[in-house]
Amino acid sequence: MKRKRKRTMPGGAAGRRERWRQRKRVLPGRMEFLMQHDTLTGLYNRGKMFAETRHMIDAHQDTLFVLLRFDIDRFRLYNSVYGEAEGDKLLIFLAEIIRKHAERFEMCTYGRIIADTFCICQPFDPGILDDQIKDLREYLNEYQKDYLLEPTVGAYVVMEPDLSVEEMYVRAFIGSKKCKHLYASCLGFYDEGEKEREAEETAIMNDMRRAMEQEQFIMFFQPKFALSTDTDFGAEALVRWNHPKAGLIPPGKFIPVFEKIGFIVQLDYYVAEHVCRIIGKWRRDGKNINPVTINLSRVTLLDPELVEVLRKLTEKYHVPVSLLNLEITESAYASDPEQIMAAIHTLRRAGFVTMMDDFGSGYSSLNMLKDIDVDVLKVDMNFLSGGMAAEKGKIILSSVIQMAACLGIPVIVEGVETKEQRDFLDTVGCDYVQGYYYAKPMPQEEYERKYIYRTAE
Secondary structure, eight states, rough: OOOOOOOOOSSSSHHHHHHHHHHHHHHHHHHHHHHBBTTOSSBBBBHHHHHHHHHHHHTTTTTTTTEEEEETTTHHHHHHHHHHHHHHHHHHHHHHHHHHHHOOOOSSSEEEEEEEEEEEEEEEHHHHHHHHHHHHHHHHHHTTTHHHHHHEEEEEEOTTTOOHHHHHHHHHHHHTTSSOTTOOOEEEEEEEEHHHHHHHHHHHHHHHHHHHHOOOEEEEEEEEEEEETTEEEEEEEEEEEEETTTEEHHHHHHHHHHHTTTTHHHHHHHHEEEEEEEHHHHHHHTTTOOOEEEEEEEETTTTTHHHHHHHHHHHHOOOOOGGGEEEEEEEHHSSSSHHHHHHHHHHHHTOOEEEEETTTTSSOOHHHHHHHOEEEEEEGGGGGHHOOOHHHHHHHHHHHHHHHHHHHHHHHEOOOOOOHHHHHHTTTTTEEEESTOOOEEHHHHHIIIIISSSSOO
């Protein structure tokens, strides 16, 4: 019996081979497109956008460009609320806005970098840029009326065209941090001062661990005075960095960097140990010591080991907890009130005296004072600065002191620089003062000579 030949349908093996040959001719172009473009929006991807920007800047050396980097505030939350599909629709909408804006220029590159982050490079025209930002915000407001969509735009005006586009993008990102989460301010420019600050921050981060190992951080002390007797009553310990090459570095240079990267916790514990060691030495020498205050950052306050660390340090150096006072800025209370309140409660229960620093500098002081138990308020003399405002400042400051007295809370006023200020504070019942009128911050040796061993002439 003859076997029937299997019939091949049109487009069988031969057809498949032909289609494969055709696909091979088309595939390279398609693959190249996919490698250079974002699959969701169709815009250039990061690599292609940066490469095209490089070509554009190199080809038009006489044109001043600006590189913009923007994203949407709380985009992850938007995704969580409305779902990823709606998030993708928003990204496609943003891509269309970018294409529309690009039509204003003969030369312009743009792309999606990652997630909700986009990048545009265009000739720098401040007027057009302002219009673009305004349009962007209006488009976003119209797109979703039930959710506040706010852009954050960082801008780097390309003053150094030979920089890599990657570095330009980083500078635009640094500019964007100036306005992140600030309502009504969504455009931030990178300035040349940022470069110096970046270099300073990098040098600080490179040196900080070695500095701690070599004990380059040293203690300065600024005395406090009881106003009723004009006699010194303890001091505030202030850290300085005695750098072997740069000399004495003030805290304003390195503290913000340490706070940013979390190294502030190690520094706070370093200061606590050194102050306990110093107080222990004074006590062994038979001196009658008044309390010394150290500053604690918000990050350190949230460390669950804080109380145990301080307790062990006071035991190690035989320092009564009443001699180690703890100063916390008002902004720390405002940033995470429930956790800070719990930390303060634990510290006070362990016997530590806590002070609220910079009282009145924020917007919720009275409310916080109602909710948080503190032992001492610290107020700055800035209340009394400036013309007519100084008179109002006197009224506010005297009211704060009287209110604290009613609550049984002593007040320390810092920044006292003149006899007139000192006399005013005396009349309104201030308890303690601190400032240049009495004494500036001084090295440990000088403070000991004048206020501990009393050997200064």
